[in-house]
Amino acid sequence: xSATPSRPKPIRKAVFPVAGLGTRFLPATKVVPKExxxxxxRPLIQYAVDEAREAGIEQMIFVTGRGKTGIxxxxxxxxxxxxTMAERGRDTSVLDCTRxxxxxxxxxxQQVPLGLGHAIWCARAIVGDEPFAIFLPDELMVARAGGSxxxxxxxxxxxxxxxxxxxxxxxxxxxxxxxxxxxxxxxxGKLTEVRGLVEKPPVSAAPSNKIVSxxxxxxxxxxxxxxxxxRGAGGEIQLTDAMAKLIGSQPFHALTFxxxxxxxxxKVGFVEATLAIALSRPDMGEAVRAMAQRLLG
Ligand code: UTP
Numbered sequence: 001x002s003a004t005p006s007r008p009k010p011i012r013k014a015v016f017p018v019a020g021l022g023t024r025f026l027p028a029t030k031v032v033p034k035e036x037x038x039x040x041x042r043p044l045i046q047y048a049v050d051e052a053r054e055a056g057i058e059q060m061i062f063v064t065g066r067g068k069t070g071i072x073x074x075x076x077x078x079x080x081x082x083x084t085m086a087e088r089g090r091d092t093s094v095l096d097c098t099r100x101x102x103x104x105x106x107x108x109x110q111q112v113p114l115g116l117g118h119a120i121w122c123a124r125a126i127v128g129d130e131p132f133a134i135f136l137p138d139e140l141m142v143a144r145a146g147g148s149x150x151x152x153x154x155x156x157x158x159x160x161x162x163x164x165x166x167x168x169x170x171x172x173x174x175x176x177x178x179x180x181x182x183x184x185x186x187x188x189g190k191l192t193e194v195r196g197l198v199e200k201p202p203v204s205a206a207p208s209n210k211i212v213s214x215x216x217x218x219x220x221x222x223x224x225x226x227x228x229x230x231r232g233a234g235g236e237i238q239l240t241d242a243m244a245k246l247i248g249s250q251p252f253h254a255l256t257f258x259x260x261x262x263x264x265x266x267k268v269g270f271v272e273a274t275l276a277i278a279l280s281r282p283d284m285g286e287a288v289r290a291m292a293q294r295l296l297g
Contacts, residue, residue, distance in 0.1 A: 008162035019065030115236025139214025163251025183207035
């Protein structure tokens with residue numbers, strides 16, 4: 001397992017690609033972006049931004065597209081709403097987590113959704129020459145009670161090994177063809193060396209059942225590789241293909257997140273996340289458990 005000799009540059013910036021079409025949630029996502037669909041009472045994007053802040057990330061870069069501006073507005077100060085609530089003696093603290101530090105929310109546009117790799121490349125001028133994090137907000141990562149979030153665990157590992165990191169989880173082998181899959185090398189605790197990466201392989205060609213699950217720490221050199229705009233699986237410009245080219249020239253590791261992951265890009269995963277979070281909430285868990293038991297007969 002490789003480690004960098006000096007302390008790596010800190011991770012200050014995060015890219016949130018949110019320009020996808022969200023077709024699996026139509027008609028809900030015809031006007032409302034998938035990332036603003038609420039899991040209980042917070043939009044999906046809020047969970048990802050909270051996780052970034054917990055990991056010490058300061059600058060949130062949203063790669064948006066047509067009809068997605070509501071995502072950026074969510075992090076504005078809702079002046080009239082807050083004033084009216086305050087006048088009526090209502091508590092506005094529920095809005096605290098939505099207020100961005102001025103200048104720390106940045107939006108860039110991806111005019112045509114050409115793929116995840118292309119979306120990340122659209123943020124190149126803001127990322128500049130720094131390592132950065134990527135969050136796919138529809139992968140909802142929930143820390144264990146009293147534990148750290150996924151990106152915080154990744155940043156801690158990155159401080160030790162530097163280079164590039166992805167979060168991974170194991171799935172039944174017959175499911176790998178929907179995901180990016182790693183070819184694993186040596187493992188130590190939660191960390192595994194990454195020897196190869198392949199996007200949506202057929203089951204017969206999959207190098208493992210460890211899939212990349214929506215969180216990345218990457219070195220800025222990936223932007224130069226994405227600039228070639230090569231098409232991969234599904235005719236899209238794939239982030240996985242550009243990351244694969246970094247292997248060998250820079251350290252590359254995978255971290256198995258100690259916590260729960262919900263695939264909110266799928267309808268069943270979204271319902272599962274909603275139920276799991278509702279059950280874990282002190283303000284409603286008991287009532288939701290009773291309701292679920294009643295529904296299950
Ligand atoms: P998905 O594969 O989940 O696609 O993208 P999608 O468009 O969001 O949803 P479906 O499959 O049509 O239902 C994974 C992530 O990459 C972003 C998406 O917004 C999502 O966060 N993405 C994807 C882009 O920003 N641009 C793209 O060109 C493709």
